[in-house]
Every structure is written in structure tokens, then in C-alpha cells.
Amino acid sequence: MLSKIKGRGFIVRIDINSPLENNKPVMNERIEAHAETIKYLSKNGAKVVLISHQGRSGEKDFLEDMDHHAKLLTKVLNKKVEYVPDLYGDLAIQKIKSMKNGDILLLKNVRTLKEETLELSPREHANSEFVKKLSPLFDYFIQDAFSICHRSHASVVGFPYVMKSLKGKNLQKELKALKKLKNLKNVTCVLGGAKIEEIISFLDFLAKKGKKSIVLSGGMFSIYCLKASGFELGFKYDIKEEFLEKIKNYLKKLKIYVPQDFVFEDGSKGNIKDLPINKKICDIGKETIKIYKEILKRSKNILVKGPLGIYEDERFSYGTKEIFRFISNLNAFSIMCGGNTLDAIRRFKIPKSKFSHLSLGGGATIEYISGKKLPGLEVLKKAKDL
Known part of the structure; x- marks a missing residue:
């Protein structure tokens, strides 16, 4: 268990890929399951940035923006989750750098990046702009989504190749x-x-x-x-x-x-x-x-x-x-x-x-x-x- 959390930055891979009704995500177990990890980090003063996906490009359940997911997370956590419609551009970097202790951000659907879903090695994914731009902004990477661990995707294997990594509470339960x-x-x-x-x-x-x-x-x-x-x-x-x-x-x-x-x-x-x-x-x-x-x-x-x-x-x-x-x-x-x-x-x-x-x-x-x-x-x- 990590002893010092306050003030540290965590990029957390979650899986809130959700069923859609009227093209909007509905509350489901995946959103609820990650609450324990996110609450634990935020209550202990961490700066928490969440990354996830919704569908796959070209398929009917694909959504580029995850603003409604942020609203559902806010409801479950009883704490504001701010949505940032960017991944590693100027807006995302500025928002991450200006975070206060306990803040929670959710970034844009990682599968809007073509390189995310390429089945590459951890070393190759670690060399992507996505990982190279974001990894220096955090102290730890946390994997909390067992459901995407069978994918050799950038957000799954790229960050842990270059960062200190931890297993989230939801992942621990699954295993x-x-x-x-x-x-x-x-x-x-x-x-x-x-x-x-x-x-x-x-x-x-x-x-x-x-x-x-x-x-x-x-x-x-x-x-x-x-x-x-x-x-x-x-x-x-x-x-x-x-x-x-x-x-x-x-x-x-x-x-x-x-x-x-x-x-x-x-x-x-x-x-x-x-x-x-x-x-x-x-x-x-x-x-x-x-x-x-x-x-x-x-x-x-x-x-x-x-x-x-x-x-x-x-x-x-x-x-x-x-x-x-x-x-x-x-x-x-x-x-x-x-x-x-x-x-x-x-x-x-x-x-x-x-x-x-x-x-x-x-x-x-x-x-x-x-x-x-x-x-x-x-x-x-x-x-x-x-």
C-alpha cells in the first residue's frame, strides 16, 4: 500500500465503457466499480486524472466525448469530476498542471487516438506522443480496469513501461x-x-x-x-x-x-x-x-x-x-x-x-x-x- 498520496499526481486507467440509451451512457456496474479507487485517492489529497474509452471508432456505441460519463461519476463519487475534451493537447496539459489536491479530471475517449488501439509492444506504445506527453505530468500510473488487460493498447501497456505503477482496488478484487x-x-x-x-x-x-x-x-x-x-x-x-x-x-x-x-x-x-x-x-x-x-x-x-x-x-x-x-x-x-x-x-x-x-x-x-x-x-x- 502506498504511504504518501497527498499532493501526488495519478493517471488512472478505468473502464467505463457503458450501455447507451438515446446516445448517452446509463449508470452501470463499471462506473460504480471504480468508485473505491477514485474516492480513496481523492480523499487522501491526490490529483486524479482518469482515462477510459467508450466503444470503438466506427461502431454504434462509440462516443468521442465523455462528458456524460463525468456526470455519472460525479453522482457515484458525490464529488465533482471535471470533463476535459482533450487528451494531451494544450488544454489537457494546462488543466492537469492547474489541479489542486483532491481534484478529479476525466479526459476525452482514448480511442479517438488511432495509435491507442494498435496492438504494439509496451516499448512501442511508450514511444507514442500520448504517453510521452502525459507521463511526465504524473507520479504514478494505476491500472484499475481488469476488463481491458487483454489489450496491448497504449493506455494499458504504454504508461506502466515508463512509470511507477500500482494495481487499483477494483483490479485487486477481480484477480x-x-x-x-x-x-x-x-x-x-x-x-x-x-x-x-x-x-x-x-x-x-x-x-x-x-x-x-x-x-x-x-x-x-x-x-x-x-x-x-x-x-x-x-x-x-x-x-x-x-x-x-x-x-x-x-x-x-x-x-x-x-x-x-x-x-x-x-x-x-x-x-x-x-x-x-x-x-x-x-x-x-x-x-x-x-x-x-x-x-x-x-x-x-x-x-x-x-x-x-x-x-x-x-x-x-x-x-x-x-x-x-x-x-x-x-x-x-x-x-x-x-x-x-x-x-x-x-x-x-x-x-x-x-x-x-x-x-x-x-x-x-x-x-x-x-x-x-x-x-x-x-x-x-x-x-x-x-
């Missing part, structure tokens, strides 16, 4: 919970959502380790599983052959359950015997929910990554809602991970305390549990805890 899960042999995994590449990475780990784990499929992952099992679907999904071939292989090696019934895009229902049907599958059906609950009831350790259907639409939220609520009432060790998973928990008003741990990382969580080296953690090997 403690995930280390426990990493060592468990029998885990029931509920895998859904649309990020198939991340799921494949995790399945590869399960297959190689020979872990006696059970996989319950949902979301787009279950579509791949059905197709890989030999079912003709009818509806034309965007399925990548390379992923399909890998999933075919995992179906032979692992115990993967596929949905037995569904809710279609027009609200109609059907079961696996009715396929092919030229309608999009949007949720799991009641028979599948019943089967999955029976398996979860016997599970001591549960990992959830991703929703089981299009949960944002009330017509297709039932499967995700039922399974998540059921898990929340079990005595099992449960880790819920990923932005959409956490957003669903909030939407369904399930008390967060009813789960063992809410992991803000999706891809980072899966890669860490899978035993992969995360660039953002590799550069923190000598870093102490805040």
Missing part, C-alpha cells in the same frame, strides 16, 4: 476472485452472447485441461452448437465456417448442452424437432430452462458469460432472466462476467450481492481463466497494490 475460479476443476459454464471467438478460446482451455466441466449454451453460441450438431436451421445466420469447425470438435470432447426449444422472432415457439424453420431464434424455451435449472441445481461452481437470448427486448428476455435469477438463489460459487451479463442483472433488478463475484471483464476474464498471458497484467508484474 482475487478469478484466481479462485482458475483453480477449480468442476465448473458449470453458461455461455451465451455473440462473442464466439472468446467462447472458443475458453472451450479450448477446457478441452486441453480435461476439466470435468459442463457447458450450457445460449445466444449466438447455441446457434453454432445446433449447426455443428448437424441441425439445419432454416434461417440464414451469419455463421463463420472456421468457428463452426472448431465447435464441431469441442462437441466431441466436452459435455455441451444445446437448447431443446426456442422462442422465435415473431413470438412463436417451437422445439428442436421443428427445425428447420425460416425464423430467427431469439431466446431459449421453457423446456430448455427446466433442463438447465436441473443441471445448475447440482453445481457447486458456476461461470456465466453472456445472455441466453436477446434480453434487451422484453419478448426475448425470459430465458436469461429465469436462469440468472435461479443462479442468484443457489448456494454455489458464482462468477458472472461481461458487460451484457452485468447489464442484464441490472435490468432484471437482481441483487448483486446474491452472486459471489461480478466480473467486469468479458474477453479478459475468459483469457485469464484460460491461462493466457494478458499484456496489461504482464506489465504490472512489479506493481504493488494501491
Whole structure:
């Protein structure tokens, strides 16, 4: 733990990449999770500068400015967070240099910089104008966002290469919970959502380790599983052959359950015997929910990554809602991970305390549990805890 904080400057990498409504961020677990680190620094007289991202350039959730994020942080911290619409230009430098003890600034979306998202080495990123201009203005870099540690981005690996670095309180909590899960042999995994590449990475780990784990499929992952099992679907999904071939292989090696019934895009229902049907599958059906609950009831350790259907639409939220609520009432060790998973928990008003741990990382969580080296953690090997 750092002994002297008062008067010192800290640049803190957080992840407040948020769900948007009417093109504005809404309050979520990511914003709340970083409060402990930021409060601790500010109350002890530090000068705190926050850097984060919102979406990726060219995608629908990308926002150049993060002024509304600053307002949400202000609300959570009960202290003014000033937004600066700049990263390392004259305005940002002037604002940073004029900070008083306890002040908090949030800079512009780091992903407005093209060099931010280049997958370069820490040394190469440390040589960027972004890192070279900002690093001399601070005493310490703090990494508080486990969720972006699988990225070799400038704001993740560049600063710790040239600065004294610390692990923030949120990062410490994530690592403690995930280390426990990493060592468990029998885990029931509920895998859904649309990020198939991340799921494949995790399945590869399960297959190689020979872990006696059970996989319950949902979301787009279950579509791949059905197709890989030999079912003709009818509806034309965007399925990548390379992923399909890998999933075919995992179906032979692992115990993967596929949905037995569904809710279609027009609200109609059907079961696996009715396929092919030229309608999009949007949720799991009641028979599948019943089967999955029976398996979860016997599970001591549960990992959830991703929703089981299009949960944002009330017509297709039932499967995700039922399974998540059921898990929340079990005595099992449960880790819920990923932005959409956490957003669903909030939407369904399930008390967060009813789960063992809410992991803000999706891809980072899966890669860490899978035993992969995360660039953002590799550069923190000598870093102490805040």
C-alpha cells in the first residue's frame, strides 16, 4: 500500500465503457466499480486524472466525448469530476498542471487516438506522443480496469513501461476472485452472447485441461452448437465456417448442452424437432430452462458469460432472466462476467450481492481463466497494490 498520496499526481486507467440509451451512457456496474479507487485517492489529497474509452471508432456505441460519463461519476463519487475534451493537447496539459489536491479530471475517449488501439509492444506504445506527453505530468500510473488487460493498447501497456505503477482496488478484487475460479476443476459454464471467438478460446482451455466441466449454451453460441450438431436451421445466420469447425470438435470432447426449444422472432415457439424453420431464434424455451435449472441445481461452481437470448427486448428476455435469477438463489460459487451479463442483472433488478463475484471483464476474464498471458497484467508484474 502506498504511504504518501497527498499532493501526488495519478493517471488512472478505468473502464467505463457503458450501455447507451438515446446516445448517452446509463449508470452501470463499471462506473460504480471504480468508485473505491477514485474516492480513496481523492480523499487522501491526490490529483486524479482518469482515462477510459467508450466503444470503438466506427461502431454504434462509440462516443468521442465523455462528458456524460463525468456526470455519472460525479453522482457515484458525490464529488465533482471535471470533463476535459482533450487528451494531451494544450488544454489537457494546462488543466492537469492547474489541479489542486483532491481534484478529479476525466479526459476525452482514448480511442479517438488511432495509435491507442494498435496492438504494439509496451516499448512501442511508450514511444507514442500520448504517453510521452502525459507521463511526465504524473507520479504514478494505476491500472484499475481488469476488463481491458487483454489489450496491448497504449493506455494499458504504454504508461506502466515508463512509470511507477500500482494495481487499483477494483483490479485487486477481480484477480482475487478469478484466481479462485482458475483453480477449480468442476465448473458449470453458461455461455451465451455473440462473442464466439472468446467462447472458443475458453472451450479450448477446457478441452486441453480435461476439466470435468459442463457447458450450457445460449445466444449466438447455441446457434453454432445446433449447426455443428448437424441441425439445419432454416434461417440464414451469419455463421463463420472456421468457428463452426472448431465447435464441431469441442462437441466431441466436452459435455455441451444445446437448447431443446426456442422462442422465435415473431413470438412463436417451437422445439428442436421443428427445425428447420425460416425464423430467427431469439431466446431459449421453457423446456430448455427446466433442463438447465436441473443441471445448475447440482453445481457447486458456476461461470456465466453472456445472455441466453436477446434480453434487451422484453419478448426475448425470459430465458436469461429465469436462469440468472435461479443462479442468484443457489448456494454455489458464482462468477458472472461481461458487460451484457452485468447489464442484464441490472435490468432484471437482481441483487448483486446474491452472486459471489461480478466480473467486469468479458474477453479478459475468459483469457485469464484460460491461462493466457494478458499484456496489461504482464506489465504490472512489479506493481504493488494501491
